[in-house]
Amino acid sequence: MKQTSPDPLYSKLNRKNPAFLFLGQNYLSLDSGRDHFLAEILRKYNNGEEPTDYKQIFLGEAHKSKELTLAWMHERCSRFSPPQWLEIVAKFPWNGVYTSAIDEIWTRAFRSEWREIQPIYDLDFDPSEPRNRSRLHCTFLYGCVNQTEANKTPPLKKLELTRRNQVATNLASKLKELITPLGVFIIEGYAGEKDWFSPESLYPVIDSLNPHQTHLFSATQELRNDEYIVELVNNKKLVLYSDSLENYLLNAEESGLIQLGESTAVEEYGHLITLENESIDIPISVWNQVSRSATILDDSILVEPEYISEDKRYSEFRQFLAESSHSPIWSGYHRRFAFQRDFEVELYNTVQKKLKSKDLHDNPVIIHGQSGIGKSIALGHLAFLIREEKKYPVLFINSKSQNTQVLDIKIFCELMESYAPYTTLVVWDGMLDYEKYYQFSRKLASLGKKALIVGSCYKINTFHENVKDIIEVPSNFNKQSEENKFLEFLGTFDDSLSEQARKIIEKSDSKILVSLYRLLPETRTQISQGLVQEIRYFERGINRQASKTDKSKKGNNTNMALAFAILQDKPEWLEEMVEKAFSIDEKENFSDEEITKVQKLIGLIMIPSKLGLNVPLEILMRSITKEGTIDLINLLNKIDTDIIQWYPDATGNYQIGARHSLEAEEITKSLRGSIRAEVDYAKELLINVRSKGEWDTEIQFAVNFLKNMGPNSPIDPNYYAEYFQDIAKTLKQLRQEHSVIHVRLMLQEAMLLRESATKKSRNLTDSNIVNFDPQIEDMFNEGELVIKQALKLVENNQGNKKIFSILYSELASILGAKFIHILKQDVNNAISYFEQAKEIAFKSLSLDSEEYHPLDVLSWTTEALLKNKKMLSPELIAENTADILQAFTIAEVQNFDQLQQIKFHQRRAIIGDLIEKLEISKDAIQSLMAIKPSAAHYLIAYKMLPKYDILQSNLELSLKQKSQCQQVFDYLYQHYELIRQDGKTLYFLLRVWWLSKTGHNLFYHERQTVPFHRKDWELCLTIIEDARNTQDLQYNSSLKYLLGLCYFHLDRVNESLDVFNELKEDSQKESGSRRVISSYLASTSDGKPKQYNGEVVRRNDKGNKGQVYVKDLRIYVDFIPRIFNRPDIRKGESLGQFHIAFNFRGPIAEPISLYSNKRS
Amino acid sequence: MTYQDLEQLKQNIDTLASQINQQESNFKIFEEMKTLSLGTSDECQFLRLVSWLYSMYFEAGRKSGLKWLVDRLETYNLDPDMRLKNYFERINPLRTFFQHNLQSGDDYNGKIKRTCRDWFKSLCGVDSPLEDHHWNTCFEVCLKETFDFLDAIKQCLCEIDRDESKDEMLKDWLSYRKGLFSVVDYNNLIREVASDLGFNIDSIKKFRNKLEDKLQSKRLTKIIRDGDNETMTIKKIITDMLLEEPTVLMPLTASDVIEEFSIEAGNSKIFEILKKGKIIFTDNPLLSRQQLLDKLKNELQI
Secondary structure, rough: OOOOOOOOOHHHOOOOOEEEEEEEEEOOOOOOOOHHHHHHHHHHOOOOOOOOOHHHHHOOOHHHHHHHHHHHHHHHHHOOOOOOHHHHHHHHHOOOEEEEEOOOOHHHHEEEOOOOEEOOOOOOOOOOOOOOOOOEEEEEEEOOOOOOOOOHHHOHHHHHHHHHHHHHHHHHHHHHHOOOOEEEEEOOOOOOOOOOOHHHHHHHHOOOOOOOOOEEOOOOHHHHOOOOHHHHOOOOOOOOOOOHHHHHHHHHOOOOOOOOOOOHOOOOOOOOOEOEEEEEOOOHHHHHHHHHOOEEHHHHHHOOOOOOHHHHHHHHHHHHOOOOOOOHHHHHHHHOOOOOOOHHHHHHHHHHHHHHHHOOOOOOEEOOOOOOOOOHHHHHHHHHHHHHHOOOEEEEEOOOOOOOOOOHHHHHHHHHHHHOOOOOEEOOOOOOOOHHHHHHHHHHHHHOEEEEEEEOOOOOOOOOOOOEEEEOOOOOOOOHHHHHHHHHHHOOHHHHHHHHHEEEEEEEEOOOHHHHHHHOOHHHHHHHHHHHHHHHHHHHHHHHHOOOOOOOOOOOOHHHHHHHHHOOOOHHHHHHHHHHHHHOOOEEEOEEEEEHHHHHHHHHHHHHHHHOOOOEHHHHHHOOOOOOOHHHHHHHHOOOOOOHHHHEOOOOOOEEEEHHHHHHHHHHHOOOOOOHHHHHHHHHHOOOOOOOOOHHHHHHHHHHHHHHHHOOOOOOOOOHHHHHHHHHHHHHHHHHHHOOOOHHHHHHHHHHHHHHHHHHOOOOOOOOOOHOOOHHHHHHHHHHOOOOOHHHHOOOOOHHHHHHHHHHHHHHHHHHHHHHHHHHHHHHHHHHHHHHHHHHHHHHHHOOOHHHHHHHHHHHHHHHHHHHHHHHHEEEEEEEHHHHHHHHHOHHHHHHOOHHHHHHHHHHHHHHHHHHHHOHHHHHHHHHHHHHHHHHHHHHHHHHHOOHHHHHHHOOOOHHHHHHHHHHHHHHHHHHHHHHOHHHHHHHHHHHHHHHOOOOOOOOOOEEEOOOHHHHHHHHHHHHHHHHHOOOOOHHHHHHHHHHHHHOOOOOHHHHHHHHHHHHHHHOOOOHHHHOOEEEEEOOOOOOOOOOEEEEEEEEOOOEEEEEOOOOOEEEEEEEOOOOOOOOOOOOOOEEEEEEEOOOOEEEEEEEEHHHHHHO | OOHHHHHHHHHHHHHHHHHHOOOOOOOOOOOOOOOOOHHHHHHHHHHHHHHHHHHHHHHHOOOOOOHHHHHHOOOOOOOOOHHHHHHHHHHHHHHHHHOOOOOOHHHHHHHHHHHOOOOOOOOOOOOOOOOOOHHHHHHHHHHHHHHHHHHHHHHHHHHHHHOOOOOHHHHHHHHOOOOOOOOHHHHHHHHHHHHHOOOOOOOHHHHHHHHHHHHHHHOOOOOOOOOOHHHHHHHHHHHHHOOOOHHHHHHHOEEEEEOOOOOOOHHHHHHHHHHHHHHHHOOOOOOHHHHHHHHHHHHHHO
């Protein structure tokens, strides 16, 4: 039953396709025949002329005092109600509204509990989510009477209209990209020639869209006679309806063809999260912000789905299998469509245990394994189960989400924690590099947010044994437990299914889960016939497979090979699809090949898809459309497949991709493409990226795409390695020819160049070093240049410290790699690059001492340098030994995540061994003394340390060790004048002094007290101030914290508060759970916590925030009433005795019991 | 604050409305309704008040477009914190909450329950009033809000009277009221159609409720448009309802179509085919299941 006529309008009003509404200037009179708003304006300014159209305004006196007139008009808007038909039309979840009307009456109909309004009045505002259905972008082509700025107010004179027409045309020209070939454009209340936006202006907008995309309702005879309209209708670009849009929508809804408003479940339970006995309403602004990054599992997903027949249940199960890899089908989990694999029990228990803990979670739980073995469904299931228990709030981030931001998650956690100390479970099926989850967890913990991240990644074999909470998803079903369970599970859909599936499962592995959708016939009645066919086919595949020896088939596991056989031997759907791709349409030249448009389209979609990414529709459109428009839908219809799907995200951005990355991989292979061709497709997409801002979807896609193709790809870092330089060239072209200049893209470009050059350099053998390839150095130079340009783009302010640090870190990497390359040929020349790399790495560290990568660069460059000790002078060896040791000293190891800490200790051990073997002589140190005395003194002092790793130890020092530390301090302090310009040595001095005084390293545990007398604090202050005056440590947050602590204990309380306020600002941007930990308490000189008392000056309703006035200090300090077990404490009440603790967000009053409990 | 005060306020509003809107003779905001009889217990007083207020706002005040006036409170800053609008919108859920059993497993009354519970919680600290003093608090607050609300409506009418845009606003109000029917209007239309068809309707009220449900579900209560004749549309709907008597059952189900045509359950084609089958069957009700399927296959050329 092939459809020959175009799809009816209602089939496109399905929430999946973009739908834009245009309201013409007749909208107010459409129903009643009279525009009361216009009538009032004309009464006031045109002597009561009868209203016919808005051009009448120009003939009156409205323009004489524009500001007053507009204010009066604005006032009038509130006197009239939106027409009732509009209330119906507004119920539809539009992606955007355009209007030629100038009033704001209509906007009232569109505001609702689930939708906020984002007006656009001119071209200055370019929204990042212009199709967001719950933040409806309303474009006023001619401005609005509620505005006062000249470029946002409507014209009141004919000449002003002429001027504004240009703006209106430009605003309307964006519709083509917004509507996309998938969407519809609906016009209602259009006044034709009487409308300010005349048919002549409307014509190009509609003409730029595909046939049957635009539908005009309430079409009058006058409109039907208009020459532009006639032309558009004749070209099938415009469909006219005499009926009103309201009636059309109502009829369609009544027939069950569309749904107006939200589903009943969402209407009843949407935006509401019930936890234990509490119902939390999510305000629409929070909802919109969080939805950019994650799906909020509100109560609507828990509503029992309606009863369905067995046939429908089977068909929903297939749909569940088909779509779960994109995003979870919650009703499917409700219907128990998720087959639970064995590892899920461990996952669930681990997550439950961590959720119950009261700690902040700076380490995530990670599941890893190959593609297509049930990770996505398991994660969806976990999210659903935890939410179903109603104990914890849950967020879900799917694999296709390209722009997850910490602040969005933070705002959600904040809302939840404002009710009770809830831990939010963030299930992130991102298939990202596992380090990303660590960073994210750490960042949330540093902001004091209680969130547990559960992430997914590709199979990793090199996890360190100390890394906890890593769960491997086995590729194979467990013969005993999983196989039978799976068969039983299938039997619940049809009795005969389990028996037939047994034949398959015996020969397959758990990749069966991803192929199951293809194996199951469309209807239950076809099951026996369909499956038999597939099995026969499957067996044929096995036979073929058995005769092949192909390196691409990873491993020798028979099951694995069999699973590959299913896909690689092209089932019919794949064969058909490929055949069509090669035969339809005219051909064009691409990647040195003649290909059809369909083939190109498939390639453009499949390459990112196989890397787990969907393509933003806009990029795809630009890539496929060189001239004019192209009917993408028609193109997709030609291949008639469900392999390619498009998905709107929560903010209305459209992405297109393959159903599953495994299928994308197979299609890519079947298209007979080479890696070269894949790269060409990638380049075609990249060159068509455009941007609206730093966090724009397209830029985010490009960055993710490059990351997944690039040297740090979590999938295969070497697959595209040969073409890194080529890809970098495309990025350069994008910058230079299309002005897409973005720091994050430039960083990728530089990394690709560095990796490409490094790889080529590594391949140089001793024999070909003579023929040194100048291209390698050019690549390093180019990468260096790109980073330097990027550095110029970043505004120099405190808030950008992190990005500066990352860019410097990459620059140091490039220079370091260049040093190693040149070292092969010319040691002396190479050393200058080493020096530059070192300087830049220290610069990066000084901006962000929590950043591990510059330390890494310092380590591998120093290691390379010191290995060439024969070529180096003794003082150079000594100096660089001192430098690397100093780098380790200032590293904030405790703020590194688990993995970085492991790497750090590994690096330190390697360098330690190397230094030990170097046996730096006294002569060398003396020589160094002449050049760099502070480094020389540092080396001498370092050698005096009781243990080389004492600065990283968490143990309490013995008396002897304390005394040794005191000696180290005394030695260095003797030479204070010589070291006071050297921040790194000063920091070392501070640390050994602290050790000698307290027996512990800085920040070693919670709620420490220190037995410092006033003169100790003064000495401490002097060292800190001197250290902060050096370039190396001016931004160091630990020193800033200690500065605040010193001021406080030296009775400079207000200065202390200022420092902590600055620190609080910084901690918004930095990570590390230490920031919310109360590391030190205000203490007396005998090392006991000081006790204070005071009265409550304020407390919030929820009892989780309060402020107390500390009489002794005459300051206000925050406190948490719940921690004092007095959530209902009132203003004026005494808080009793308490301690003052300090975290990186400032001083906080704490109950004495917290300290006492710690001691006991 | 007594019932007499309330009645007085209501009358003042009607008088004012009729003065303002002289183009319509004897224009009133509230049609005639039963007097409020409060009873003695606190619980009874509150329940009766809610029920009476529902009748006043959504039955007696429906045809006059009270809702239009409520929307104007904002225009004149008479309800700056939306307290009165929230009060007005709460009456319907309160009535439903008490008149229907919402404790059953029906998930689709969550919003009503939530609205009511939030209100009870804010007043009495409980999900639902239990003790006499809870009921009393609810009654007192509701009565106070009723006076405030009616007083604001009265002031709103005065503001409209003074407004330079009064004439145009009255026209807008009139447009809003177009298509609004009172209970009596519905009853009369039902009687008219039923007697034309020779039907004898036992309970007008029951039928009217069914009609209102239907209109509500179609969102047609206020927006019926058939040319300009809303009455005619309602008559058509009443006729349709009266004719909706069960006939001989068609021998096909969705499962037959899924099986015979191999169409995935949930596909809209199933609906189309069954609709076609219904038309064929209506013309020839003696067709067997297989005959009907064959005819369908023939017709659809499958």
